[in-house]
Amino acid sequence: MRDEVSVIVDNLTVKYPLTLEPAIENINFVVRRGEFIGVIGPTTAGKTTLCLCLKGLIPHMVRAEMSGRVLICGMDTRNTSVPELAKRIGFVIDDPEAQLTQLTVEEEVAFGLENLGLEPNEIRDRVRWALEVVGLSGLEDRAPIDLSGGQQQRLAIASVLAMQPEVLVLDEPTSNLDPVGKDEVFGVLQDLREKRNITIVVVEHEAERLAEFSDKILLLYNGKQLAFDSPEKVFSIKDLERIGERRPQVTELFVKLIDSAILNFDDSIPVTLDSAYNILIKELEESR
C-alpha cells in the first residue's frame, strides 16, 4: 500500500517586506498521513511563519515573498484558496482569546461548521463530540470569555477539531494548561492520529511530551532547518540549550552522565521516561 502524503514543503523560503534576511530559508520536509510531527526552535526561529505557509495565509493574506512550494493533501497552496485549504488543514493558534468570537461555548464550536454549510443535526453531533474530546462537556452555555485560560485553549482546539480536518496544525496548544490538562490534550492528539489517521503538526516547547509522542522533530533556528529527524537524534544534538531549546530532563541527565564518562553508551540516548528508566535500572543493578 502506498503511503499517503499530507504535507510537502519543498525548498520553501519566505521574506517579509522591509526585512533584510528571510524569515525562513530552504525548508524541506515531508509529512505522511497520520504522522505526529513536533516543531521546535527558539522564539525567532520562523515557526509561526512556517505555520502561516501551511495554512496558505502566506502567500494569500500576509504580505511576504515566497519561493518554493507547499502542498497540503496534494493541493499547491499558491493555487488553492484559504477557505478551500481550511477544509483540509485546521489551525489552532497560541493566543486562544484572539480566536474566540462567539457568545457561548456551543456557538463557538458550531461557528466553523455553519460556515461549511452542514446540516443542523450534523452540526449538533460534531459539537457534542468535539467538546467531549477536549473535556468541556457541560459548559455549552458558558461564555468563552469567562472560561479560564486553559479551558479557552481547549475550546479553540474543539472548534477546529469539529471541522474534522485531515491535518491539524497547533501552535503551542497546551501552553496555558495545567500538567494534567497538557497530558489530556496530547492524549487527544495521539487519539486523533491513531483512530482517525489525522496528521498532527505541533509547535511546542514541551520537550518531554514531544519526545513521547512525535515520530519526527523539525528543529528550526534563525529561519534555517537544522534537523528533521527522530526525537532521539534531535534531542541529543550538542549545544541544543545554547540555541534556545531544552531537552527532556532524562535526556539532559544522560548527556551529563556520558559527557563525564560515568556511563559508556553507544546506543541512541533515551528521550522518554520508560527508556531512560530501563537503562538506569539495569546499570544500577549491575553496579551492586
Place this chain on the structure above:
Amino acid sequence: MKECVIKVDDLYFTYPTGITALKGISTEIFKGEVTAIIGQNGSGKTTLAKHFNGLLKPTRGSVLVYGKDTRQYKQRELVSKVGYVFQNPTHQLFNTSIEAEIAFGPTNLGLNAEEVRERVEEAIRLFGLEEHRNVHPLRLSYPYRKLVAIASIYAMHPEIMILDEPTIAQDFLGWMLIFKTVNDLKSNGKTVIVITHDMLLVSTVVDRCLVMTDGKIIADKTPRELFVDDSTLKQAFLRPPQITQIARRLSENIAEIPPNVLTVEEMFELLSAKLQTSSL
C-alpha cells in the same frame, strides 16, 4: 522569624456573574520567599493573586498587605508596593515603544527623569530588549511581549512582585531569563508570588507551594514534599517533573536513590556517586 507581608483571612470572593471563585482562603505570604500558587485551570489562582494588589476586593474576609487592609489603601499606594504582571501581556501593554512602556510605571511613581531613565535602561538590559527598544510592544511576538510586561513592572521596583504564568510560550533562553529574574529578586530580599503550571520552574526556584482546587488551598508544602504527595498531586491535576518521576520509580528498587529528587543536577550527583564507586 519570618516576616509576614500579606495576610489573608477567611477570604471569599464572588464574581458579579454569581460564580464564587474563592471559598474561605486563609494564608500568609512571607518576605523574601518565592511562593507558587499552583493547581488546576479555573481553581481560583489568579482571583486570589488579584486580591494581593487590590485589583479585587474581598466579598467576605480580609487581605492585609504590610498589616493594612487592601480596602484602606489608595490604589496608587498599593500598586507601588505590589507589582502584578498579567497572564496575557496584551492586556497591560498600551504604549508606543518598549522604552515608553517601561518608563510609564516609574514616571507615575513620581521619579525624576534621570531616575526613570536609569530604571528603563536597567530593565532593558536585564531582559535583553536592546534590539527592540523603539519597537511598538504589540508588534513583538508573544514571548517578547511577556518579557516587556515583566520588565515594565520590574522597573517600578515593587517590594512584592506577582508573576501570572511568566514562562508560558518562552523558549529556553526566555525561560532562563525569567528563572534568573526570580532568583535575583529573591536574593535581593524581594517577595515573589508566581502563578504557574510550569513544574520545572516550581522545582528549581520556588520555596513554597500553595496548591489550590475549587477556590480552596488544599496543601501548603515545599516542592520537595509536594512532588511525592500523590493524593495532593491527583486532586490538583499536577504531575512531578520528569526527573522526580524517574527518581520515584528508581527508588522503589534502588535504596540509595530517594524518591524526592528535584533537579537533573541532584540526580546526576546521586548517580555519579553510585555508578563511580561500583566501577572502582
